[in-house]
Amino acid sequence: MTPPLLDVRSLRVRHHLPLDDGGHRLGAPAPDGVDVVVEPGEVVLLLGPSGCGKSTLALAANGLVPQVVGADVGGSVHVGGQDVARSRPPLLTADVAMVFQDPDAQVVTGSVLDEVCFAPENLCLPVADVLARAETALRQVGLWERREDDPAVLSGGGRQRLALACALATDARLLVLDEPTANLDPAGVEEVYAVLRSVAAAGGRGVLLVEHDLDAAVEIADRVVVLDDAGHVATTGPVREVLAGRAELLAELGVWLPTATLAALRLRAAGVAVDRLPLTPAELATVLAGAPSLPAPSPPEPHPPAVLHRPQLPPSAAGDRPAPPVITVEHLTVRRGATTAVDDVSLAVDRGDFLALVGGNGAGKTTLAQVVAGVLRPRRRAVTGTVRVAGLDPRRADPADLTTAVGFVFQNPEHQFVTGRVDDELAHGLRVRGVPDAEVAARVDDVLERFGLADLRDRHPFWLSGGQKRRLSVGTAIVCRPEVLVLDEPTYGQDRERAVELLDLLTTLHDGGTTVVVVSHDMQLVAEHATRVVALADGRVLADGPPAVVLGDDRVLAAAGLRTPPLARATRALPDPAWRAVTRLADLPAPGLATVGA
Structure with missing residues (x-):
């Protein structure tokens, strides 16, 4: 049988934390005893509270932990059948490509094109192949027209796109992405997920995705692995089974949920009959439209239209002249x-x-x-x-x-x-x-x-x-x-x-x-x-x-390259004009569930 693209078994990592005397002490284990498998054609979503070991697991997938980042490691990590512990990270480049949480940590050249060519060049590919891979990857992320620019002049989102292009150019079968859309505008998020969707759909490659923006990720993920704050696996399974079926558990862990799911949880807590928790704005719209006991919100106060410049500032408390802007x-x-x-x-x-x-x-x-x-x-x-x-x-x-x-x-x-x-x-x-x-x-x-x-x-x-x-x-x-x-x-x-x-x-x-x-x-x-x-x-x-x-x-x-907020996308489709004005989770009734919403 063909081995999984990624096979993590009982992984336990304790980082070496430096001391003032030049020595080190061991941190708490995170992750702790974790299993993760990624098969060809799969997108596996890794979730968990901050500090649970998600990024550490991602770094272990290509040997950077412990071979570059000092740590005591237990368990095993195999990529394409290779034992990562027995392979130097550069030798794994053809099998696994990494996009770090901080894209600046992986920029090494002075132009966008050189940056994307760097990995294929180090794989000793022919020049024509290097350039072809670089152009394909840069076009996929929308940076081909900026190929001559210095990466330093790109915006934070631009550098994130560049990091993804570098990973794509390696043609590695496994992509490990640590919050690849954190600095992207909504249009850019859609473009990146379209690329990842096509990568997975081709069947030969897989993705391990660490992400907080579930409104986009839920559309492409196949399975979810959720870690708790101690670095243990809290639950795992298909996307809908975990995010909808175990939403209350994830909320207790402090893990992000799709906006539609959060909204439905608030409604359920308010006594609204919500049998099947939604994952997308379209599914939430169906819930809202089909809930006969849904309490109608108060109509919002009318707003003035948006203006290019700010209108006259309000009077100060003294009432004699406008309050100065700060x-x-x-x-x-x-x-x-x-x-x-x-x-x-x-x-x-x-x-x-x-x-x-x-x-x-x-x-x-x-x-x-x-x-x-x-x-x-x-x-x-x-x-x-x-x-x-x-x-x-x-x-x-x-x-x-x-x-x-x-x-x-x-x-x-x-x-x-x-x-x-x-x-x-x-x-x-x-x-x-x-x-x-x-x-x-x-x-x-x-x-x-x-x-x-x-x-x-x-x-x-x-x-x-x-x-x-x-x-x-x-x-x-x-x-x-x-x-x-x-x-x-x-x-x-x-x-x-x-x-x-x-x-x-x-x-x-x-x-x-x-x-x-x-x-x-x-x-x-x-x-x-x-x-x-x-x-x-x-x-x-x-x-x-x-x-x-x-x-x-x-x-x-x-x-502006933006998108309608997820909740507004659900409510604006409803026939009731009062509901069409609801754009905030805080506008939804939710007694007893103050910690779940925004």
């Missing part, structure tokens, strides 16, 4: 090399807004957010226009003053870590500001507990899981209690439980007067939490208004 952007243009990343953007952000910047990859969202926060200070000739944040010019303000006014969370958490311990990372900004030691300790302990990092306080930040790194990066920003908090993809890498906690925390900060600005491709997140949405395309503002208006305008979404 962020003012006037005719901002930013050029990055030959590209105009931000093109004549003007915004006025009210104090206490929860603003979402949305748009396709390369729309200018991150550049705009970084200029506002002062972490990107373009050269004088590369920028025109003005920016003011809490009365400061972020390009010229003293860093100490600026970081008191605005906190920033990078798209890549590693870009902001400066110390060797988790607790020191949280304390660093406070100590720089001269905060008393007792208050520093109290604030750090509070954030560690709030973000589930207390047991990791002495761990080096780079030894955390991807989700733990994200929580730490957010913690370093909020521990200083800035007036404005800017976050680039805040839920990237988070399990559902931690994402809900983080968003609840941001909402609490917002309710307390903090201005929150998020860059996000997660349209359901935006619909649930934002009070205002600015949609960008090609560096320009397409629309500016309430979430229900901007995200309900198909022309804006199409122009």
Whole structure:
């Protein structure tokens, strides 16, 4: 019989955690005693809470754990019949290709084309074959026209596409993908999953997929393996059997579920008869339309139409003049090399807004957010226009003053870590500001507990899981209690439980007067939490208004490379106009199930 593409048996991994004296100690096992099999033509979805060992298992599939990343490993891993423990990772390239959680970790050349050619060249293929594979892979991910670009000028989503193209170009029979769509816009997610669908449908290749965005992944996955927080297999089986049949178990584990499934769980808890939990918006629409006892929601308040520029600001409490905005952007243009990343953007952000910047990859969202926060200070000739944040010019303000006014969370958490311990990372900004030691300790302990990092306080930040790194990066920003908090993809890498906690925390900060600005491709997140949405395309503002208006305008979404949020896709098909206005899980009745929704 043909061996499986991947055969993992009783895998148990304990990482080597470095100590100050140059030695190491062993971390807790994660994963712990896990079996996973991937057959040709299969897409196997690996789920579990942050820190359970998903990425470690992915790295073990091509020998990087333990041959590059130090660890004690028990059990066995075979790829195409080969024992990974007896093969050096470079020799496995033809059999298994990996897309890391952080795409920057695998970029090694100076052009997009060279990057995709790198692996086939090292397989000693003829030049014509190398170029043919590279062109096919780049066309599949939509980067062929940018083949001469330096990978460094691509957006985060662009680099993620590039990493996938590199994996495809190896022609490996097994693809191991660790959150391959985390930084992609919704249109890009659809394109990537179309590629993966065609790869699996061909029959000879298989995919092991670690993913949180189940609204897309559920359409292509065949089987699911779910790990618990101790790294054990909690359940496994076909997609519908696990995600729908054992949804309550997954919710208790803090694992993401499709939006349609979450919505149905809330309705079931409210007493609505939902016999078969849906997985897709279309299935949810059928549930909603066929539930005679469904309580009708209150009609939403009318919203003003989306506008290109913000209307007159509301009067202050004194009533004598408008309250000044906390962020003012006037005719901002930013050029990055030959590209105009931000093109004549003007915004006025009210104090206490929860603003979402949305748009396709390369729309200018991150550049705009970084200029506002002062972490990107373009050269004088590369920028025109003005920016003011809490009365400061972020390009010229003293860093100490600026970081008191605005906190920033990078798209890549590693870009902001400066110390060797988790607790020191949280304390660093406070100590720089001269905060008393007792208050520093109290604030750090509070954030560690709030973000589930207390047991990791002495761990080096780079030894955390991807989700733990994200929580730490957010913690370093909020521990200083800035007036404005800017976050680039805040839920990237988070399990559902931690994402809900983080968003609840941001909402609490917002309710307390903090201005929150998020860059996000997660349209359901935006619909649930934002009070205002600015949609960008090609560096320009397409629309500016309430979430229900901007995200309900198909022309804006199409122009921005976005998609209607999953819940709205289900409700907009219903005949009842009141239901067509429901776009948030929070609008659904759900007594007794507060921890399941957003």
